[in-house]
Amino acid sequence: MSASYELRFSHSTGPDDVVVVHATSAIGPSGSPVYRDDTGIIQVEINEECEARVLLTSARQRPRQPSGCRRL
DSSP states (O other), X not given: OOSEEEEEEOOSSXXXXXXXXXXXXXXXXXXXXXXXXXXXXXXEEEOTTOOEEEEOSSTTOOOOOOSEEEEO
16 A cells, blocks of 8 residues: 555646645545545545545535546
8 A cells, every 4th residue: 555645636727736645544435545635624545546536524525536646
């Protein structure tokens, strides 16, 4: 398991948002490791193929799926 990943979130206007997430000890609903950004707002399950699925961290969150994912 890699310790960190870079996630890209595309916009229709302007530059992409880039977020770095780090390994946690949690396992997601699909059985893959869970990663979290430094703020704790972005939480994502990432499998071995670098497919990322954002997990909700609050009831009001409307997460977008990352447009890109790479191991750091």
